[in-house]
Amino acid sequence: MKQQTNLTRYKWIAFLGLLLMGIGSFLSCLAPTPVLCNIGSAILILSMMILGYAFYFWRP
Numbered sequence: 001m002k003q004q005t006n007l008t009r010y011k012w013i014a015f016l017g018l019l020l021m022g023i024g025s026f027l028s029c030l031a032p033t034p035v036l037c038n039i040g041s042a043i044l045i046l047s048m049m050i051l052g053y054a055f056y057f058w059r060p
Contacts, residue, residue, distance in 0.1 A: 010058035017050035 024047055028040030 014054035017047045020047035
């Protein structure tokens with residue numbers, strides 16, 4: 001039962017990373033100012049780190 005709980009947790013972390021990647025890519029590509037474009041790029045980098053962490057422990 002404990003193993004199933006951990007897998008569910010990493011699935012949610014992966015989902016959060018995918019959601020952040022979508023927001024970051026949208027903001028990075030369509031931002032009206034360079035500052036927002038840089039924030040979008042930072043969100044993309046953060047989401048890649050989150051996804052790397054989640055998919056390291058949960059391999060679908």
